Amino acid sequence: MIKSKNYKCVGIDVCKGKWVAVALMEKSFEVNKFNSIEEICDKYENADSIIIDIPIGLPENIDHIRPEVEARKYLKGKASSIFNVPCRQAVYSENYTKAIEENKANFKVSLSPLSYAICKKIREVDEFLNKVPKWKNKLLEGHPEICFSKLNNGQAVLENKTKPEGQQRRLEILKRYYNESDLVIDKYLKDVPTRKKIDDVIDALVLAVSGVIGLENKFETMPKEPMKDRRGIKMQMTYGKIF
Incomplete structure (x- = not known):
């Protein structure tokens, strides 16, 4: 279970053309939809961690190495989730x-x-980082399935995240570390009553939880020594260290 004090950790995922962000604090949480990544970063400018499920650090030739190959090797049985x-x-x-x-x-x-x-959303984030360089290597890329595997004793979660059984399995894992996980989902559904699809908010939640764990145990990346792209952005996937 999360033990860190006085933290603010944010997880972000794409949500039907917009963004969903989950922010975890020591005694509360927030879950909201946003029109732009700039809105989120303005609201959570002082966050201790802010992790997003979108590629950050873009290759421009075959010599620029991103984490996808290593991530696929790690996610045995779930490699197809890495595009x-x-x-x-x-x-x-x-x-x-x-x-x-x-x-x-x-x-x-x-x-x-x-x-x-997903190019439109990748471009939005890349343009934002170019426009507001203080966010370079502060707004970090993470992959929900990598984070779930780390929280699940190194085992990929094979159930489909868009199906009820896959969502329940992921929430069971999350509740081992954050006991208000169900409340986050309930609030999201209450605030957005027309939404029945919850895999996006579950993904945002695991990135936020991984951020808190990273503050407790330190952060790790895939690969361990990432390359930087031409704009100086690290090409990496970030997660909180479990073991």
């Missing part, structure tokens, strides 16, 4: 056809519709 990150040139392309051309030119591979679908 290929487009090159920065593709992220800034005007349409899917141009994005494929840029990815082929710089990575020698095409770009799947799944990877392209």
